[in-house]
Amino acid sequence: EAGVVQSPRYKIIEKKQPVAFWCNPISGHNTLYWYLQNLGQGPELLIRYENEEAVDDSQLPKDRFSAERLKGVDSTLKIQPAELGDSAVYLCASSLGIGVPNTEAFFGQGTRLTVV
Amino acid sequence: SQKIEQNSEALNIQEGKTATLTCNYTNYSPAYLQWYRQDPGRGPVFLLLIRENEKEKRKERLKVTFDTTLKQSLFHITASQPADSATYLCALYSGYALNFGKGTSLLVTP
Structure with a gap:
């Protein structure tokens, strides 16, 4: 079975431009996470979905970031407009869900964003 | 505020030795603690996952301890190999959100 799939793997954009990242979680996983990871740092949670409902989005900079998870499966994270400081790796992860607490999270390979 | 602290300095050890990595946490009351491995360019x-009522958990050459009184977990790799070189992350749940430490980079040299 395929793991968590993210695309694109790499993205280079000019500042002030929009960008979008896509994530397809493992089939049957109700929980989906978006994390941001800067070089030498651990993943920082941006938003967590339980099915199609966004929860734990307090760390998402809502002035420029938005996310959606239509039908509770795939998810898209968008930045508009991008700033130089947004350069980082954006990781998507999924897990079984709150009905099975404290289970492991499965991560995609991430999207490396460079804003120039 | 909640914190998960791991040694920020890289750990360099010789092949065959035991590597020990530390994870300390504050303002968490975890029932579980997890360890992850991250290789460059990958998620x-x-x-391993260890429960609060488990003092120790083993998996092959890996051993994890969990001391809820000290608020600390130790992660051991015995008979280390160059292939063990990676960054190791400690993770805890806050509610249903999984939070990570910064990770410790391990380099095992032949």
Whole structure:
């Protein structure tokens, strides 16, 4: 079975431009996470979905970031407009869900964003 | 505020030795603690989960301890190999959100 799939793997954009990242979680996983990871740092949670409902989005900079998870499966994270400081790796992860607490999270390979 | 602290300095050890990595946490009351491995350019991969009532958990050459009084977990790799070189991340749940430490980079030299 395929793991968590993210695309694109790499993205280079000019500042002030929009960008979008896509994530397809493992089939049957109700929980989906978006994390941001800067070089030498651990993943920082941006938003967590339980099915199609966004929860734990307090760390998402809502002035420029938005996310959606239509039908509770795939998810898209968008930045508009991008700033130089947004350069980082954006990781998507999924897990079984709150009905099975404290289970492991499965991560995609991430999207490396460079804003120039 | 909640914190998960791991040694920020890289750990360099010789092949065959035991590597010991530390994870300390504050303002968490975890029932579980997880360890992940991350290789360059890849997402983290789950290694082990230990419950609060388990003092120690083993998996092959890996051993994890969990001391809820000290608020600390130790992660050991015995008979280390160059292939063990990676960044190791400690993770805890806050509610249903999984939070990570910064990770410790391990380099095993032949």
